[in-house]
Amino acid sequence: MFLAALLFFSFFLYTPIYSQSTNDNYNFGFSITAGMTDVWHISGTEEGKTVKWKPGIMAEGGFFLENMFVSHFGIHSGLFYAYYENELQFGDTPLDKLTSQNHSILIPLYLITSFGNKVRVDILYGLNYMHIFHNTMSGDKDSTNGIKYINYNQFGCGLQLRLAIPFDRFTYFHAGPHAQFYFSNVVDSTTWRDYLYNIQLEIGMLFKTF
Numbered sequence: 001m002f003l004a005a006l007l008f009f010s011f012f013l014y015t016p017i018y019s020q021s022t023n024d025n026y027n028f029g030f031s032i033t034a035g036m037t038d039v040w041h042i043s044g045t046e047e048g049k050t051v052k053w054k055p056g057i058m059a060e061g062g063f064f065l066e067n068m069f070v071s072h073f074g075i076h077s078g079l080f081y082a083y084y085e086n087e088l089q090f091g092d093t094p095l096d097k098l099t100s101q102n103h104s105i106l107i108p109l110y111l112i113t114s115f116g117n118k119v120r121v122d123i124l125y126g127l128n129y130m131h132i133f134h135n136t137m138s139g140d141k142d143s144t145n146g147i148k149y150i151n152y153n154q155f156g157c158g159l160q161l162r163l164a165i166p167f168d169r170f171t172y173f174h175a176g177p178h179a180q181f182y183f184s185n186v187v188d189s190t191t192w193r194d195y196l197y198n199i200q201l202e203i204g205m206l207f208k209t210f
Helices: 002-018
Strands: 026-042 052-070 073-089 097-115 120-138 143-145 153-166 171-185 193-208
Touching: 026 073, 026 171, 052 097, 052 193, 073 120, 097 153, 120 171, 153 193
Parallel strands: none
Antiparallel strands: 026 052, 026 193, 052 073, 073 097, 097 120, 120 143, 120 153, 153 171, 171 193
C-alpha cells in the first residue's frame, strides 16, 4: 500500500508546478465501470499447458482528480475499488476448476489529451497500480483465501476514450471504453506466465473548477 499512496500523492505534488496560472485548473469527478476481465496465459512448460482461464466479469467505482496544464493537456489520477472474477481450470475434470474473486484498490496515473470545447473528447493513457487486498478461490465444495498464491501488487498500463457532454459550464456527464493490461504475473511462483487484462465501459460525472 505504500507504493499505492506514493503514486496517488505524487499527483498532488507534481501538478502545481505545471499549472496554467496561479489558479490551479482542477477537475474532479466520479465514475463506475463494468465489463469483461480475462487472463492471457503463456505456457512455458509442459505443466502449464493444462492451465486455462475463462473470461469473467469485473466492476469498478471511485473518484478522480485532474489538472490541466494547458487547455488540451493534463494529468489524471484517482482512487478506485475494483472487483474481478475469473474461472481457472488446471485439469480435465470439474474438480480441477477454481473460481478466483479479487477485491482490489486501483490507482491510475494517466496523461490527458483533450479535444473540443463544449463537448469534449478526451484520450487518457498511462500507468495503473492495483493492490489486491483479498482473494477467494472456491471450488465445488469449499473455498480458501488465495492471497498467498497470487501477486497482489499488479503494475500495468491503461487507455481510455472519454466523451464528456456538458450540462452547464462546470458539470459534465462522461462515458466511454476503457482498457487495462497488467505486466505482473497473476499467479505467484509458476513456470508459466498469466497476464490480466480488462475491457470495460465507464460512465460518470466530471466537475470543472475553472
